[in-house]
Amino acid sequence: MRFTKDHEWVRLEGDVATVGISKHAADALGDVVFVETPEAGKTVSVGDSFAVVESVKAASDVYAPVAGEVVEGNEALASAPETVNADPEGEGWFAKIRISDASQVEALMDQAAYDAYLTTL
């Protein structure tokens, strides 16, 4: 699993990257009450706001950590947004994105680098 400085994670299987927000991000948001995930077919570039996650207090953009085409948004989050808190790096994934260039994932932080990054915040 790889991470961005904006606290998204990426798990690559073949050419499909599953993306979500890190446990750190989910904890910082607090109770998630609404999630909007992208529809299949949408093309995203790195840094695009491609999903929205809302706590009781505020709405936050989720930025695409990789470029590619969305093959699936996690529609289950619409009716169960609390999954993002319960299992942010598993069942609480946001979208699966088909990427053309796997090297963009390798450029992201690994778990150790991300954990070290969190200690600097």
Add this chain to the structure above:
Amino acid sequence: MSDQALKTTPLNAAHRALGARMVGFGGYDMPVQYEGVLAEHRWTREHAGLFDVSHMGQCRITGDDAIGQFQRFVPGDYEILKAGKQKYSLLLNAEGGIMDDLMAGKPDHDGLFVVVNAGNKDADFAFLNANLAGDATLTVLDDRALLAIQGPEAAEVMAKHEPALAEMGFMDSARLMLFGVDCFVSRSGYTGEDGYEISVPNADAERVWNTILEDARVKPIGLGARDSLRLEAGLPLHGHDIDATTSPVEAALTFALSKSRKEAADFNGAERILKELADGPSRVRIGLSVKEGAPAREGAEIADVDGNVIGKVTSGGPSPTLGRNIAMGYVPPAFAALGTDLKVIVRGKPAAAEVVATPFVATRYYRKPKA
């Protein structure tokens, strides 16, 4: 604002010891949540929540002309207010705009005890100091903390500490010895629940806070849940739902306009306010039930069913009690009737909404049976 610039309340260390997440609010380093906003919200609706609201401004206004002078800037009748009572009111500018909303009461026989919003307190006190004439003196009580205990079990919890508190009714105001110290207590709050606000000397605040928290029915509640609770109760938040451009008529706060004061028309902004009462305002605050999609928050546009933008949301979010999204905002009176179908536009997407009555969640203030 940098963290260094934030002021602290006497309970800052207590919040940190409880593991609170701290944020800047109204110039203060305040707990936004302890356990989590939803859990704290629900706990307050079911049991009793304890809030540190020491960031709010407390003052006395005393002297022979205290009430007459205060009334130049508020539309409530404080001459007829009985000792032992408090009344919600609005600090008005010359144009009838709401500079702040406040509680002013007569806890004893020494003028008024007034509580104002944190973010406005410096401006409020400066304004009043500059404008109170005659024998009227404002004394800022920055040597006092303010705690609120709210929820259906608040009265039982507090009766254990002082049985006399159970005898108070909603909006009663008292000065009494509580926890061995001189306190101002009112039976009121900002959640729609029964409860009390307790003004306690700074030096005793942490002891009183911890003593109240010893009761298993009580949990500390942060500003996050305070906001969602007050939203459900339909209570406006100054700087968001009301501001210096909003009149009491627009804000649907006409209950704060005392009959005698309207007849006398002798308060700041009376001309505009009485004209709006007679002719109707150009916009009015409404409650909205958002029937689909994301929460509609402050700044979201409100449109009619044809998509014409007619107003804006001033605060909104999920209602934990109702399990749906609610909002407040302003629209022209033609769209303000209960049941009117409207749209709220969130991130470019229109979602169905309906004008509904406020409070969104029924309030449970304790009103004493008539003797």
